[in-house]
Amino acid sequence: MQQLTEAVSRAVARAxxxxxxxxxxxxxxxxxxxxxxxxxxxxxxxxxSMFLFxxxxxxxxxxxxxxxxxxxxxxxxxxxxxxLADLLHEVPYGQxxxxxxFxxxxxxxxxxIGIVSSAVGLAISLTPKSNLLPVGA
Numbered sequence: 001m002q003q004l005t006e007a008v009s010r011a012v013a014r015a016x017x018x019x020x021x022x023x024x025x026x027x028x029x030x031x032x033x034x035x036x037x038x039x040x041x042x043x044x045x046x047x048x049s050m051f052l053f054x055x056x057x058x059x060x061x062x063x064x065x066x067x068x069x070x071x072x073x074x075x076x077x078x079x080x081x082x083x084l085a086d087l088l089h090e091v092p093y094g095q096x097x098x099x100x101x102f103x104x105x106x107x108x109x110x111x112x113i114g115i116v117s118s119a120v121g122l123a124i125s126l127t128p129k130s131n132l133l134p135v136g137a
Contacts, residue, residue, distance in 0.1 A: 058094035
């Protein structure tokens with residue numbers, strides 16, 4: 001039993017060291033991904049497409065400051081797909097981070113386009129399905 005405890009401790013220490021070595025934005029992107037997939041996994045809804053679209057809704061955040069418009073577009077489309085598939089059980093974390101960055105860095109013209117696009121994506125995402133809102137209780 002002591003060997004198992006030591007092995008787990010070493011594995012956790014390696015994981016913590018690996019996370020500390022990542023740039024902060026990579027940690028944010030990873031946290032958004034893990035938060036997006038947590039409830040579907042617990043609910044037994046972890047399909048390959050869910051993992052793919054959750055990744056597309058979160059992991060492009062690594063490039064959010066370099067390409068804010070493209071990052072917001074990719075995360076937005078993936079978030080809408082997750083919502084339409086009824087796999088978005090929590091707040092769309094990646095989309096919120098991307099939208100914040102987009103609003104802070106984009107030109108006024110792109111912001112206007114982003115407002116319209118966000119309204120369309122939100123309307124599509126909130127269309128009634130099994131729940132009124134795509135947020136789990």
